[in-house]
Amino acid sequence: MIEVCGLTKAFADAPALAGVTASFPPGTVTGLLGLNGAGKTTLLRVIAGLERPDSGTVTLCGRRLDVHTDPMRLLGVHLDPTTMDPRHTARRHLSWLAALGDIDRRRIDEVLAEVGLADLRHRRIAKLSMGARQRLAIAGALLAEPQVLIFDEPVNGLDVPGIVWLRKLLRRLAGEGCTIVVASHLLGEVALTADRLLVMERGRVAAAGRVDEIVPTDADPREHLEGLLLGMAAA
Template identity: 45%
Template sequence: MITAQGLTKRYGDTTAVDSIDFTVRPGAVTGFLGPNGAGKSTTMRMVMGLDRPSAGSVTVNGRAYRDHPAPLHEIGALLEAKAIHGGRTAYNHLLWMAKSNGIPRRRVDEVIDLVGLSEVARKRSGGFSLGMGQRLGIAAALLGDPGVLLFDEPVNGLDPDGIRWIRTLIRSLAAEGRTVFVSSHLMSEMALTADHLIVIGRGQILADTDMNDFISRNSTSYVHVRSPHGSELAERLVAHGWRVEPADDGALAVHDAAPEQVGDVAGAAGLYLHELRNVQASLEDAFMRLTADSVEYQAGVPGAATTTADTSAEFAAAAA
C-alpha cells in the first residue's frame, strides 16, 4: 500500500508535483500514466525517499520509506534502467544490495535465474543491452521479495519479447497479492497491464479510476463533419445541445450525436456537407485529450488555473 497526501515537489518556481493525493492498493496493478515531464518519476522518487517532498507526505505500508528497517523487503523499485555501475558484474551488483539488507546470498542466484540472466551474471553490466539492464533492474527490485513493487517506465526501449515478459511478470506479481505501481506514458501499454489507473498531467492528478470504467467511459464515438459553412453549422448543432469542437482543417467533431442526426440538421438548414462520418475514439485519444489539456495550460493560456480546476471537476464528476 502506497499512500500520498498533499504530495508536492517544487523546483524553484516550477511545481513538478502539485499537492497530489492517491492510494495504491495491494493485489492489483495500478498504472501511473502521464506524458513525459508530468511528474511521474518525481513522484516515484519521493515514494522511495530519494527526493524530499516540498510539502505533504507519502508512505509505504504506513511508514515513510527511510523509516523501514529492511527497505528492500518492503519495496522493490525499478527506477531507471541504468541505476547500476557498469563496471560491476550483475552478480556483484545484486550481492552488495543483498548484504546491505541481510538477504542471504542464495537469493541472489534465485533472482538471477528468475529474470533469465544466469549466463551473463558474471559479466560486467556496462556491456548489457537495454533489455538485459532492465532485467537486472527487475532482479534488484525482486531481491528482497517485497510486498510493494514500483516500476518506472519498465517497457521503455524493450523489444516485443521483453515487453511481453515484463507485462506477464507484473500481472503475476499483482496476482500474488502484491502492490504494484507502474508508470508509463503509453496508454495502450497501461490498458493491457493495469487494473487501476492514475493519470497525471502537469503535476496534478487528472483521473484516478478503475481501468474498466475508464475504457468504457472513453471508448465513445463522435461525428466528424466537414462543411463549407462550418461556423453556421456549428451554431445549429450547439443549439441542439450537442458539444461541438473544431477538428483539423475546419472540420467539426460533434459529441453525443449520431451521424444521421448531424446530417438531418445540416439538410434542414440547407448547408452542404463535404464529409460526414462516425469516429471511434481510441483510449490513446482519450489519454491525449486529457493530457493535451495539461500541455495547453503549460503554454500559459490566460486563466489556466481556473480551466484546470474545471477539468479536474469534470473528471471528478465523470469518475463519480
Template identity: 45%
Template structure:
C-alpha cells in the same frame, strides 16, 4: 500499499507536484501516466524516499519508508535501468545490494532465474543492452522480496519476448497480493496489463479509477484516446505537421 497525501514538491520557483493525493492498492496493477513534465518521476522518487516533499506525506505499507527496518523488503524500485556500475558484473551488483541489506546470497540466484539473466550474470553491466539492463534493474528491485513494486518505464528496451515476460511478471506479483505501480507512455501496453489508471498533469491529479471507468468517463474506446482527452490541457507543447513537407527524393 502506497499512500500519497497532499504531496507537493517545489524546485525553487518550479512546482513539479502540486497537492497530489492518491492510493495504490495491493492485488492489482496500477498504471501511472501523464505528459512529459507532469511530475511522474518526481512522485516516484518521493515514494522511493529519494526526494523529500516540500509538503505532504508518502507512506509505503502504512509507514514512512525511513522508519522501516528493511527498506528492500518493503519497496522494490526501478527508476533508471543504467544505475548499475558499468565495470561490475551483474552478479556482483546484486551481491553488493544483498550484502548491504542483509539478504541471503541464495536470493541472488532466484532473482537471476526469475528475470532471465542467469546466463549473463558474469558479464559487466556496462556491456548490457538496454533490455538486459532493465532485467537487471528488475532483479535488483525483487532482491528483497518486496511487498510493493514501483517501476518507471520498465518496458523501454525490452524486445517482444521481454515485454510478454514482463506482463506475466507484473500480473503474477499482483496476483500474489503485492502492490504494483508502473508508469509508461505506451498506452496500449498499459491497457493490456493495468487494472487501474492514475493520470496526472502539471503535477495535479486528473483521473484515478479502473480502466473501464476511465474509458467511460472520457467516452473513449481506447486508453490512448482517453489519455489524450484527459491531458489535452496539460501538455508542455503541442505537436503539428511542418508547414512544408520535405520530399524524400534526392535533391528535392
C-alpha cells in the same frame, strides 16, 4: 498499500508536485500516466524516499518508509538502469544490493533466473544490451521479494518477448498481493497490464481510479488514453 497525501515538491521554484493525494491498493497494478514534466518520476522518487517532499506525507503499509526496520523487503524500486555501475557484473551488482539489505545470497541466482539473465550473470553491465540492463534493474527491485514495487519506464529497451514477459510478471506479482505502480509512455501496454490508472497533469492528479472508471466501456483503451494526453498537451 501506498498512500500519499498533499504532496508538494518544487525544484528552483518550479512546482513538480502540487498537492498530490492518491492511494495505490495491494493486489493491483496502477499505471502512472502523464506528459513529460507531469511529475510522474518525482512522485515515484518521493515514494521511494529519494526525494523529500516540501509538504505532505507518504505511507507504505500504514507507516513511513524511514521507520520500517527492513525497507528493502517492503519496497522494491526500479528507476533508471543507467545509474548502475557499468564496471560491475550483473551478479556483483545484485550481490552488493543483497549485502545492503542482508538478503540471503541464494536469492541472487534465483532472481537472475527469474529475469532471464542466468547466462549473463558474469557479464559486465557495460557490455549488456539496454534490454538486459532493464531486466537487471528489475531483478534489483525484486531481489528482497518486497510487498510494494515501483517502476519508471521499465519497458524501454525491451523487445516484444521481453514486454510480454514483464506484463506476465507484473500480473503474477499483483495476484500474489503486491502493490505495483508502473510509469510508462506505452499506452497500449498500460491498458493491457493495469487495473487502475493515475493520470498526472502539471504536478496534479487529473484522473484516478479503475481502468473501467476512466475508459468508457465502448472505447479503445489506448485510443482513449492517447486522446486524454493529447488534450492535455493542447491545453
